[in-house]
Amino acid sequence: MSTGDGVAGRWDGVDVHFGEEGGRLTYGSYLRLAELLDQQRLESDPPAHDELLFITIHQVYELWFKQVLHELTASRDAMLSGELWLAEHLLRRVHTIERTLTQQVDILETMTPQDFGEFRHRLSPASGFQSVQFREIEFLSGAKDPSFVKRFRGLTDAEKLRLEQRLQEPTLWDAFLVVLAKAGFATDAEDDIRDALRKVAGDRGHYAAVWEIAEALLQHDELAAAWRARHVVMVERMIGTKPGTGGSSGAGYLRSRLDLRYYPLLWDLRTAL
Numbered sequence: 233m234s235t236g237d238g239v240a241g242r243w244d245g246v247d248v249h250f251g252e253e254g255g256r257l258t259y260g261s262y263l264r265l266a267e268l269l270d271q272q273r274l275e276s277d278p279p280a281h282d283e284l285l286f287i288t289i290h291q292v293y294e295l296w297f298k299q300v301l302h303e304l305t306a307s308r309d310a311m312l313s314g315e316l317w318l319a320e321h322l323l324r325r326v327h328t329i330e331r332t333l334t335q336q337v338d339i340l341e342t343m344t345p346q347d348f349g350e351f352r353h354r355l356s357p358a359s360g361f362q363s364v365q366f367r368e369i370e371f372l373s374g375a376k377d378p379s380f381v382k383r384f385r386g387l388t389d390a391e392k393l394r395l396e397q398r399l400q401e402p403t404l405w406d407a408f409l410v411v412l413a414k415a416g417f418a419t420d421a422e423d424d425i426r427d428a429l430r431k432v433a434g435d436r437g438h439y440a441a442v443w444e445i446a447e448a449l450l451q452h453d454e455l456a457a458a459w460r461a462r463h464v465v466m467v468e469r470m471i472g473t474k475p476g477t478g479g480s481s482g483a484g485y486l487r488s489r490l491d492l493r494y495y496p497l498l499w500d501l502r503t504a505l
């Protein structure tokens with residue numbers, strides 16, 4: 233009983249619209265819940281109680297990674313087009329998500345090593361090391377390391393393409409250098425950039441928008457480092473010094489990544505202030 237204008241009818245005084253394919257939109261159909269809630273398939277048999285939690289946590293991480301990539305990509309593009317307020321606004325949203333990602337470790341830590349041990353052996357050789365979106369975030373943020381693409385096992389062609397595109401495209405740091413250049417600074421040599429950062433920091437009134445973006449980038453870097461630190465301590469709690477299912481030394485490998493920083497020049501700047 234269409235009443236025109238896409239309005240399908242009225243319910244309790246409110247216009248009701250038809251959704252995709254003429255079906256009446258519901259909460260479940262809009263959010264594709266039948267599909268979403270059918271994606272938690274356990275490897276353990278008989279089912280280990282805690283494996284549902286393990287799968288849920290990882291799926292939630294990947295959903296947030298998708299959102300983070302959406303926001304970081306848009307933030308990078310906003311820097312490139314000179315919309316500095318938007319670039320900063322989106323980075324701040326990313327910070328909030330990143331804090332949530334680190335806090336989520338608490339939930340997984342309600343699982344004991346013994347309960348993890350019930351299904352851990354079923355997971356090998358799968359590992360978080362193979363998270364394509366996690367690596368995309370690293371590449372987009374500025375830590376491009378092509379060796380990860382080679383070390384990935386079992387990448388689909390589409391995943392490989394996504395990583396290769398991230399290796400080609402400008403990073404957040406590249407975009408920030410464009411911001412500095414548009415503000416009148418030379419950015420060719422590292423010393424030019426250090427100089428520019430000192431000048432921006434020394435005249436925040438004049439370079440307010442540039443300074444705020446630099447701070448938002450540093451915050452993103454700090455929150456990524458906090459996740460790495462939280463993850464490795466959880467790993468030590470769960471598996472001690474056992475090697476990882478992904479074939480690395482485990483906590484030893486993860487500790488070797490703790491010093492990674494996306495924006496070393498923004499950190500060095502601190503020493504010069």
Ligand code: HEM
Nearest residue numbers: 293359360361363366467470476477478479480482483489
């Ligand atoms: C019981 C919980 C967990 C344990 C014991 C664990 C253990 C490990 C280990 C040992 C590695 C090193 C690679 C390897 O497997 O050899 C690793 C890497 C990784 N894990 Fe986890 N992990 C856990 C939970 C998570 C969660 C919830 C996430 C969220 C997505 C995650 C994401 C990652 C990522 C992205 C890497 C690659 C890190 C890098 O290369 O810097 N892990 N994990």
Ligand SMILES: N[C@@H](CC(=O)c1ccccc1NC=O)C(=O)O
Nearest residue numbers: 355358359360361475476477478
């Ligand atoms: N690498 C972990 C297993 C693990 O946590 C994992 C296994 C499959 C998919 C994602 C995982 N999460 C993080 O590494 C381990 O060695 O116990």
